[in-house]
Every structure is written in structure tokens, then in C-alpha cells.
Amino acid sequence: MNPGVLQESGRSVHRRLKIGIVLNLLFALTELVAGLAAGSLALLGDAWHNFGDVIGLVVSWVALRQVERPATEHKTFGYHRATILAALGNGVALMLITLWIFYEAIRRLKHPELPGAAVMMAVAGIGFVMNLALAFSLRRKTRDVNIRSAYLHLLSDACVSLGVVAAGAIILLTGWSLIDPLLSLVIGLLILVGSWDIVAETLNVLMEGVPRGVDVDRLLQAVQSFPEVKDTHDLHVWSLSSHVYAMSCHLQVADLPVSQGNQLLDRISQMLKERFGIAHTTIQLEADACPPQEACSLNALEEAVSPRNR
Template identity: 35%
Template sequence: MGHGHHHHHHHDSRDLKGRNLLISIILNIVITLAQVIGGLISGSLALLSDALHNFSDVLSLVISYAANSLVRKKASTNRTFGYKRAEIIAAFVNSASLIAVAVFLIKEAIERFMDPQPISTGVVIWLSILGIAANGFSVLLLRSDSDRNMNLRSAYLHLLTDMMASVAVLIGGLLMYFFGWFWIDPALTILIAIYLVFMGYDLLKGSTRVLMLFTPKSIEVQRIVEAICSLEPIKNVHHVHIWQLNEDEVHLEAHLDFNRDILLSEFDQILAEIESLLEREFGINHVNIQPEFGKCDSKNIIVQD
């Protein structure tokens, strides 16, 4: 079986990510405590819902931080992939928790609509300003890595929605202060929650695809088969599996049927050609090929168990 892969190391950036996550965790613990106390004093559900969301942020950031640390651990004989999937699991857990928190907030807000409560707005306004400042800083820390890493994207989304929630709470606090519109509080809570569901669902779908070993969305199996078959002396490609191990590694395994009984040295040359083609055209960086000649099995089925 021919096998090839290319590794990319990101140790320095991982240390930086870890440090940024740690700063965000400390900031969020401070905000959560302040908002819980403020929410209880003021009677604001939007502030308490923001505190709950912030607490889920703390948990999600701790999970992200742990995953970021685990990924660095070396592979071993009983963990041949190491902990490369830790960050995908973290993204899955975080996105599921975002949706669960949102459902709880909607239930609470509907109950509050039935029975609006007067709220001490001064506390709400000051604490929402604190939330905007601290979350805004955390968002800036994680922003640059959020595009390249699903785990950090999940943490970034938690913080971004939190910052927006704090902006909404501030607007609500000002409206309640100047106009006495206390129904604004549960209305904002529902809007924050709907946004959480929207953001969480997308990430939940993406992390589930990776965990279920689905073919990455950007890859068309048929195009890969055609590209490999265009090389001489390959007759057929079958038994293809393509999956993402994490965000840096895409794996392909396949059986190749050859037109003639080639030498091993010739196979090595063809394998190198296939590897460079797959990396260049499709971003696949781990290739595992089983060569065959004259073997009696079905050659028509591209994908099979």
C-alpha cells in the first residue's frame, strides 16, 4: 500500500491562541459574576440571560482551551492520531450548548412577556457597557484565528454574540430608562436567543460533518476519480474514502486498478504524481493507495464499505 502525507506545524500560533483564550476566560468570569449580581439586583431578565450566555462562554472557552492544549500531545501506539480531533469535538459541544442556552432563554422571555416586571435601569446600562468592552476585547483577540480553526470559531462566535447581546441590553436599558418600556427586556432576550440558534446551528452542522467522516463539501469525488484515471497506466479507481481528520488534514484512501503489471519503483513514481495532483487541485494532504492488477472484485463501485 502506498502512503504519503505532508505535515504543517503551528506550535507558536498554538501558544498564542492558548494565551488569548486564557485572557478571554478570565474576562468572561468577571463579566458573568458582575451580570449575575446586577441582574438579581435590577430584576432584568435580559441581563440575567446575558449572564447565562456569558457563563456558557466561560465553559466553551475552557473547552476550547483544553482542546487547544490536547491537540499538541503526541500520537502514541494506542492513540495513532493523537488528539487531533479534540478541537472538532469542542466545536460540536460548544455549538450544541449555544442552542440549548437559546431555547432556555426563549422559554424565560415568554414567561416574562406574560408578566412584565419593573427594572432598575442604571445597573443594566452600566453592566452592559462593561460587557461590550470586555467581550469586544476578547473578540479582537480571537478574530484572526477564527477563520482557520473550527474550535476557535466556536469560541469567537460565543463572544461575538455576547458582545451583540450586551449592545442590545444597553439599548434596552436606555429605552426603559427614558420611556419606561419594560417589555423591551423580554423582547431583546428572544432576539438574542434566535440569533444564538442561527449561529450555533451552522457550526453544529459543520462539526457534525467532520465527526461523521463525511466528504468535505468542497470536494467532488467524481472529479478526483477522473483526474487520477487520466494518469497512465491507471485503468480504474474504486473503493474511495475521503474524510477530514481536523481542519488541517484531509485524507483519501482508494484502490487503483492498473492496465499492466507494473514494477514497484514505477508505482512509487505514479504515487508521487497522484499525491502532488491531489494536494494541488483538491487540498488533500494524506493519501493511501492500494494498487491492484487483475484482481477479481467489482471495479464499478466508486464508494463502498
């Protein structure tokens, strides 16, 4: 995936995403056809990797459009989660493809086939130039951590392409065809690591986990550093999609007029947006500590509806 581009603003991101999708798709198709024609598992493996990248870019593009799309009466959260489901499907599909690559690589190690080295070198050479050019175009843009990970991904893609060129050269010079399935094992491992990352992150979102990069202890400290706040409880931090974070909590405060409570909420929301990137907050102000038996927390709610209390 290439989530970094979402951090930028404006139409240029839409355009660059579309260019990235078209370029990657064309290249993946070329690799697929060339890999089948030349009988190179390394090329085929990299083709699947690039199809995965294409889906990741499409998911980012859709996610970007979702942010602008309003929620509806029936989907009050909008369609942010749809991108998470798509990304999860992509990650699982890539893992299954890795199994196929491993199976095929082991089969070819036992029964070597001689792939067309010239085709391997030509196609992978194009991939190397393309990935390197894309990587360096990102490098100039920003120091954002997401863009940096997209840059590293493109750089590792370029290294894989360079590896396929080298494998083609070795086959051409020495006729040692085992280098092709051996290299495809390395490519399979790279795909596995990348897809594991996607699956872990999407599962964390679906489990309403705390988003990566948000430290709940620091968040609590920051909220409690407001002098009006006496206590915090029933805190929940989750993400709607990989880029839209939400938080809800109860704050025990002094008995304030409503207008002062509003000002406090504005200041806290602003702080949460700036320091933790949390755009959607729901905060409940309470003058007294809430009684443990009331449905103030999920645990209390669970007790209230559990069979033994019915």
C-alpha cells in the first residue's frame, strides 16, 4: 500500500495516485505475459506483487474519495470501513499467492526449467528504472513518515527488479537455471512480510484497536493536564479507516456553566486533533463521579445485560 500520499492535499494526489495505478497495472500485466512466455517464476512472482500494489493504490484512492463523501441515514459513519475490508481482502489474497509461489518454486528446484533470460532482463530492467524514478520523485516531496515508507517500498521493489536482471544475466552466462526459483522464494518472502503488515493493520482497525502511533497513556496525560479536568474514564480510541481516528470518553469536571464546558471541549478537541491526529471526538462531561453500576462504561453495560442479572 502507499498510504503516504493521503497526507498530501489537493488534486495532485488524486492525479499521482491515478498515474501510479495505471503504470503499476500496465507493468504487472507486462510481467505476467512475459513471465508466462519466458517461463520465469521470478517474473510471475513479481507480477503478483505488483497486482497487490495496484490494489493497495486503488484502496488509497477510494479512501481519499470516501473522506469527501458524506455519511448517510443508514451509514452514519460513512463508508470508511469499506477501504479496510478491501485492504484485508488484498492482504489475504497476497498471502495465498505467496503459498502458490513457494509451491511452484520448490517444484522447479526439483525439476529445473530453463527460463528465457533475455525477456527476464528486459522486463525487469524496465521495472528497475520505473521504481527507481518513482522512489526518487517521492523522496523530494516531504519528510512525512508515510511517504518515507512508500519510498522504502519502491526502493525495495527496485532492488527486486535489479535481482531479476542479475538472475537473467547469470542464466545467460552460466546456464544455472535454479537461480530463478531461488529468487522467487526471496520475492515470496517479501510479499509475505508486506501482506502480513496489511492484514495486521486492518485486523487492528476491525478489532477497534488503538491506531498505530497513538499512545493512550500520553493521550490521558494530555487530557488530564487541563486544570478543569478532575478525572477521565470510559476512554475509547479507534480508527474508522487507516487515516481517520476517533475517540470517546467521559470527563469529570467542576460544576461549570454549559458555555464554559463548550470552551473546554473546543480546547481539548483542538489539542487531540493537533497532537494525536484524532479528528472525531465525542466527550461527555460529568459533574460527579459516575456510579459504577450505571451504564457509563462498556463493562457496566455488559454486567447489566449478562444472563445472571436478567
